[in-house]
Amino acid sequence: MATAFKKEQKAERPARGGVVTFVEAIRQGIWEEMERDERVFVIGEDVGVYGGAFKVTDGLIDYFGPERVIDTPISEAAIVGAACGAALMGMRPVAEFQFIDFISCGFDMLTNFAAKCRYRWGAGIPAVFRGPCGAGVHAGPFHSQNVESFFMNTPGLKMVEPSNPYDAKGLIKAAIRDPDPVLFFEHKKLYRLPRLRQEIPEDDYIVEIGRARVAREGHDLSIITFGAQVLTALDAAEELEREGLDIEVIDLRTLLPLDRETILASVRKTSRALILHEAPRTGGIGGEIAGLIAEEAFEWLDAPVVRIGATDTPVPYSPPLEEYHLPQVKDVVDAARRLAAY
Amino acid sequence: MTNKRGSRGKSTRANGKKRTSNRTETARTAEVVDAATVALDEAGTGEIAQRGGNGASATSVAMQTTAGRDSVHLVEIVEGVQAPAIDEGLICSLETGLTREQMLELYYYLKLTRLVEERLVNLYRQNKVIGGVYRSLGQEATAVGTCYALEPGDFIAPLIRDLGAVLTKGIRPRAIFAQYMAKAWGPSEGRDLNIHFGDMERGFIGPISHLGDMIPVMTGVLLAARMQQKKIVAIAYIGDGGMSTGAFHEGLNFAAVQRLPLIVVAEHNCYAYSTPTHKQTAVKNLADKAAGYGIPGYIVDGNDIIACYETTKRAVDFARSGGGAVLIEAKTYRRKGHAEHDDQRYVPREELELWEKRDPVDRYERHLTSQGIATREELDQITARIKQELEEEVAWAESSPLPEPERAAYNVYDNSIVPPAFRPKVLER
Ligand SMILES: Cc1ncc(C[n+]2csc(CCOP(=O)(O)OP(=O)(O)O)c2C)c(N)n1
Ligand SMILES: [Mg+2]
Numbered sequence: 001m002a003t004a005f006k007k008e009q010k011a012e013r014p015a016r017g018g019v020v021t022f023v024e025a026i027r028q029g030i031w032e033e034m035e036r037d038e039r040v041f042v043i044g045e046d047v048g049v050y051g052g053a054f055k056v057t058d059g060l061i062d063y064f065g066p067e068r069v070i071d072t073p074i075s076e077a078a079i080v081g082a083a084c085g086a087a088l089m090g091m092r093p094v095a096e097f098q099f100i101d102f103i104s105c106g107f108d109m110l111t112n113f114a115a116k117c118r119y120r121w122g123a124g125i126p127a128v129f130r131g132p133c134g135a136g137v138h139a140g141p142f143h144s145q146n147v148e149s150f151f152m153n154t155p156g157l158k159m160v161e162p163s164n165p166y167d168a169k170g171l172i173k174a175a176i177r178d179p180d181p182v183l184f185f186e187h188k189k190l191y192r193l194p195r196l197r198q199e200i201p202e203d204d205y206i207v208e209i210g211r212a213r214v215a216r217e218g219h220d221l222s223i224i225t226f227g228a229q230v231l232t233a234l235d236a237a238e239e240l241e242r243e244g245l246d247i248e249v250i251d252l253r254t255l256l257p258l259d260r261e262t263i264l265a266s267v268r269k270t271s272r273a274l275i276l277h278e279a280p281r282t283g284g285i286g287g288e289i290a291g292l293i294a295e296e297a298f299e300w301l302d303a304p305v306v307r308i309g310a311t312d313t314p315v316p317y318s319p320p321l322e323e324y325h326l327p328q329v330k331d332v333v334d335a336a337r338r339l340a341a342y
Numbered sequence: 343m344t345n346k347r348g349s350r351g352k353s354t355r356a357n358g359k360k361r362t363s364n365r366t367e368t369a370r371t372a373e374v375v376d377a378a379t380v381a382l383d384e385a386g387t388g389e390i391a392q393r394g395g396n397g398a399s400a401t402s403v404a405m406q407t408t409a410g411r412d413s414v415h416l417v418e419i420v421e422g423v424q425a426p427a428i429d430e431g432l433i434c435s436l437e438t439g440l441t442r443e444q445m446l447e448l449y450y451y452l453k454l455t456r457l458v459e460e461r462l463v464n465l466y467r468q469n470k471v472i473g474g475v476y477r478s479l480g481q482e483a484t485a486v487g488t489c490y491a492l493e494p495g496d497f498i499a500p501l502i503r504d505l506g507a508v509l510t511k512g513i514r515p516r517a518i519f520a521q522y523m524a525k526a527w528g529p530s531e532g533r534d535l536n537i538h539f540g541d542m543e544r545g546f547i548g549p550i551s552h553l554g555d556m557i558p559v560m561t562g563v564l565l566a567a568r569m570q571q572k573k574i575v576a577i578a579y580i581g582d583g584g585m586s587t588g589a590f591h592e593g594l595n596f597a598a599v600q601r602l603p604l605i606v607v608a609e610h611n612c613y614a615y616s617t618p619t620h621k622q623t624a625v626k627n628l629a630d631k632a633a634g635y636g637i638p639g640y641i642v643d644g645n646d647i648i649a650c651y652e653t654t655k656r657a658v659d660f661a662r663s664g665g666g667a668v669l670i671e672a673k674t675y676r677r678k679g680h681a682e683h684d685d686q687r688y689v690p691r692e693e694l695e696l697w698e699k700r701d702p703v704d705r706y707e708r709h710l711t712s713q714g715i716a717t718r719e720e721l722d723q724i725t726a727r728i729k730q731e732l733e734e735e736v737a738w739a740e741s742s743p744l745p746e747p748e749r750a751a752y753n754v755y756d757n758s759i760v761p762p763a764f765r766p767k768v769l770e771r
Contacts, residue, residue, distance in 0.1 A: 046615045046616045046617055050617075050687075072621075074586045078586075098615075101552070105587065138472045138473055139535075140534050141534055141538075142552065143551065304769070308768065311764065311765050311766075313750055316750050317530075317532060318524035318532025318533070318745050319472070320746065320750075324748060324750040338768060339768075342769060
């Protein structure tokens, strides 16, 4: 069937590397993987001519054609299920949720089908399920969520959330090449954040899934975080430095499976741990990390493990409410001071 | 007009009869068809189109999309009828049980919807609305006309573009403005956006963003109403896109087997974000899907407010008298992008121009004046009254403070049982 609309110009192939934004890095990563491996294809709502709600897949359809850039009905269960089926057949689908909040509509497919195939009958599902997550843009309860803890208790899924362009590109490529299902969360606030613009290599590279990164080295206290909260942690660290506190920031990058070694090595060095995430605190993955530290690094601790998250509420729309709900630099600074003084 | 399909869906219209003053004497303004047959044949639709062009009654709609466009998703128009011929001078369905006062009230709500949205766009451009603005420009008649067929005790679950239904249900514009502006006096006190709030008193169930989810919810509303021996019906609105969800299917199927009085209004506005309808569904008409649920399907011209009212009225009567669920497809068009940020680069210009001529407000004004129902001056007076009202409503909303930050912590649970979710103190005792 002919498509109803044509673009006048073929999109330009993105540069390899260069100085890029977060969104551009992800787009480059998908683009290069589609060039490298013809089994890779993109599937989701409005990902074709429109290029996705956040333009992550912009131009792909012109280059790779509608067979490899598939616009779907509003049917998340079908998107996930079809990606799984295609992956079983040896393809490498990259499925997009228009907002990660809509992952709930594909929940059953992800947690029961995708996550359990290899375990049950040895059939891996090499598929990526990606989408914009996160709050702070006044988008209200249904376009702002962070969903990692919905899936943390589902063995068989991997979860990745980058905090900068370099990692975003390296991780999306690794996710596409991974033999198992990977949920890939992109904080929408980072997409075009000028502060994150960064030079990335021209050459093909990946960032290994399952490896955290020391985003800032320090000796007094470890802030363990990921995604957009890495920036909150770094800002807090800078402020605390002026008070003579030397903060280490761990950027988890992969949430499932957790990089236990990097977390534990940091806490054993600093003896103080503060876990920071943007999802509500109760039931958030901070609890899992705190449990790990309590079990494996108890003797090294000089203070209780502290968790900072959003308040235990939905994400509200109005700016004063949303600001109250989300963890702020000030909350991290205050908690870190008390933790250091404990 | 004779029905080309034969006996089924037989029209009971009295030809040439303009209107009656009895609202309950419902004229047949749409083809109601049984579960197995929905789509109109081409000859029939052609005739309808021509009659519309002559300024006479347009019944079940026939529409044409952009010439040459591959559009399996709209009822095709018979060859030889040029698009402009059916659009210029087009008025609304002549057969109606609405009184003059009711028709003017309908005009009030239609115009109110248009003007509230225009104000919202202004406020958006002044950065006073910080979330998105989702226009229903060009499709307002569907929401207003269908909702107007409900009784006060009936329920609706609107979509984001159904501001018209919300207003018709009696929600004041000030609530909408305050909500969009994230103000403390808005119905959700700044917690949610746009029309994402509810009002049980007025029969307005607050929707969520996740499309399709309101269909099963409304099924539950009606299940309960039946247990409570309430004779109410409900309208759940859904888009051409939202119909592709699993929740839609499960909800409508359940309502159908329970024979619950659920009226699903499928707003066929040709796009779901950027996706044209032929990528959502392989059926020709959305109403064709009724067959899969064993319920009646109607097709109505969504830009003819009278037809929208009459068709829904009929469905409402059918549902309320125990007939069960009904699917109404309203054929219309989304003339703006998905939201204000969307440049509509995927929409051909000609298509927009074509549909501008089919503007439902212009069309209803033309109808009211040409049929001697109201004078231009009377309509201008209504418009002036609305503008005056909106000045006050916007001023009220603007005068509201933003919510206090700590209010974010309230109302997650019943706070008489569970305390508010304040930001926890860290290492503070
Ligand atoms: C389950 C789900 N998936 C994706 C979205 C994102 N989304 C919001 S509106 C929209 C398009 C809706 O189109 P349609 O149902 O035709 O309604 P319209 O906007 O035309 O009124 C999409 C994809 C959503 N709200 N819910
Ligand atoms: Mg639509």
